[in-house]
Amino acid sequence: MHPHDHGDEADLRRVAGAARVADRDLAADARLRALLDELHDGVTAAGRPRARRSLRLPAPHRLAPVLAAALTVALVLGGGLALRQSRTDRAPDATSSGTAQPGRTFRTGVFGSAPGFEFRGRPGEHGDGSEWVRLDAPDLPAYLGALQASRPLPPGASWEPLHRQLLLPGKHVQMSYLHLDVIRYAACQWAEAWWDGQRAHRTESVLRAHLALDRLRTYRFVGPGRGNSRADRSYTIIRGAGARLEIQRYRNESCGARWRLTGTPR
């Protein structure tokens, strides 16, 4: 510890002594160690590590001052970093419409508006020609997982709340809106991380969130439509060039308590 006067050290010792539990007590608990070993085995069996990211930002106080200033100016003047174009997802083609086995797969073979499958959205939202998917199909989580795998969330964030909203028994939603909600949800998580970084003055966190949001600003869905047609729609998630005010507006208008799925599962 840094040298402080006797009083300060005594205060810190009092606080240390008041800790609910000391690490040494946990480490000495043999049963606890066994349960932690069990957790380790479960975690490593359940998932797999991602490949190392090619872009890593050094912590801001390790950047040369000139570089840090240049980066800041670029963000302010440019309204955000445009390092990549928006992604386009292509939904899997149907081998033929109407051949999906009921109850076995998320594919229904029903496209666009059909009796019993009319789009329900908020004012300004419109249905499209994309396929309706079953939200309670056993293969849908894996499909969602594949969509989500290329869209990492901030540390500590989880897809679970979105899954709880989407994976509903007996319900359906159009494929394009399923994709769109994955994108919008990820954008909300990063907008929240951006906000937390701003409040805590964590420059690196803000930069990381900016990069992530830049990749989520727009989205294009391409998928099979009725017959031989294609459903091809582009969406703007965050208006403008992704600058501070626009991220704030997105967060305030679309995230947290304002979060809603696009279209209503039916």
Next chain:
Amino acid sequence: MSRDLLAQRYEHVYRAHSAAILGYLARRTEPPEDAADLAAEVFTVAWRRVADMPPGDETRLWLYGVARNVLANHRRGRTRRHRLADRLREHLSRSPHLHHDDDHDGTAPVHAALAALPERDRELIALTAWEGMTPAEIAVVLDADPATVRSRLSRARARLRAALADQDRVPC
């Protein structure tokens, strides 16, 4: 790095720091057995991102950074229950280390003084006193400038001194 090497690295880091990370979480959650789900989340994130782990002692500090974010989400009501952590949770719920009476062990005034501090001060004091971190280490965990951490910590210690003095004046 091959998957075997990643797994070895992860196991080494896990064995070295899992109890400390659990302790960090257990000291900050109510009830303390919630720390089981949070620890499972921290180490799930760490496994997923093992290829990005910084080297050396920064790994430990990086883990605390992940734990801090997981804790923040927990406080915003965004925690997922991990079945993997059920037995750990049950053990923590019965642990005498985690469940004891503040009034009988004389620590109630300290907890009251800490509760009177702003959250940022409380965390700086806690990382210093409970996790034994230096200001430089705290700066890495909080992703902040070391000089800023030092000056904030100095002010936090002054506020702690005043809060403890207030509590010590309160008749029992």
